[in-house]
Amino acid sequence: MSANGFLISHDDRSFDSGPVSQMWIDPRVGRAQALMRQNLHRHLRLGEVAGTVAMSTSRLSHLFKIQTGVSPACHLKRIRLQKAEDLLENSSLSIKEISAAVGLDFSRFVRVFREAYGVTPRQHRLRAWRSGLLSPATRTAGFAHK
Numbered sequence: 001m002s003a004n005g006f007l008i009s010h011d012d013r014s015f016d017s018g019p020v021s022q023m024w025i026d027p028r029v030g031r032a033q034a035l036m037r038q039n040l041h042r043h044l045r046l047g048e049v050a051g052t053v054a055m056s057t058s059r060l061s062h063l064f065k066i067q068t069g070v071s072p073a074c075h076l077k078r079i080r081l082q083k084a085e086d087l088l089e090n091s092s093l094s095i096k097e098i099s100a101a102v103g104l105d106f107s108r109f110v111r112v113f114r115e116a117y118g119v120t121p122r123q124h125r126l127r128a129w130r131s132g133l134l135s136p137a138t139r140t141a142g143f144a145h146k
Contacts, residue, residue, distance in 0.1 A: 025067050028053040032060060033068075036076045040083055040102050046072055080104065081116050088125045095121045 031053045036044060049072065050060040064072045080102040087098045098121065099109035113121050 026063060028055055028060070029064050029067050032064065032072065033075065036072070037079060040076075040080055041100065042103050044076065044103070077112065081113060084109070084113060084121065085117070085124065088121055089128045095125075 032049050035049055035052055046057045046061065050057045053060065055063070061072060064070075064075070068075060070078070084098050084102045087093055087101060088095075091098070093101065095110075096106050099106045102109065104112065110120055113119075113124070117124060119127065
């Protein structure tokens with residue numbers, strides 16, 4: 001990390017593990033990303049993020065897209081889904097608890113997760129369990145999802 005920016009890796013065009021590029025990023029965009037990561041559990045408005053990093057919403061959106069390849073909203077959705085996937089595989093939280101932890105109401109969470117991964121959160125957890133990806137604590141905790 002430098003005083004002028006953050007070194008980040010990104011490939012925000014898909015969820016697959018394709019090539020990852022590295023670049024220096026404006027510290028305001030880095031702070032916006034950090035704010036999003038720290039506030040996954042709640043509704044976060046672009047105006048709030050922009051105000052926190054002392055930018056207009058249009059300028060933040062423009063700079064964010066140039067530097068990361070995706071809009072702030074798309075980035076927030078992506079990190080929410082990545083966190084949800086991690087919680088499904090490595091926690092004993094119910095699916096409702098996971099949806100709340102990533103700031104989405106239950107039905108929207110299921111829909112968005114299915115659009116991104118092609119399966120429901122419960123199906124994802126079951127597949128992870130069958131393939132042995134789940135942590136031992138998650139395996140013994142069962143599959144509570146209501």
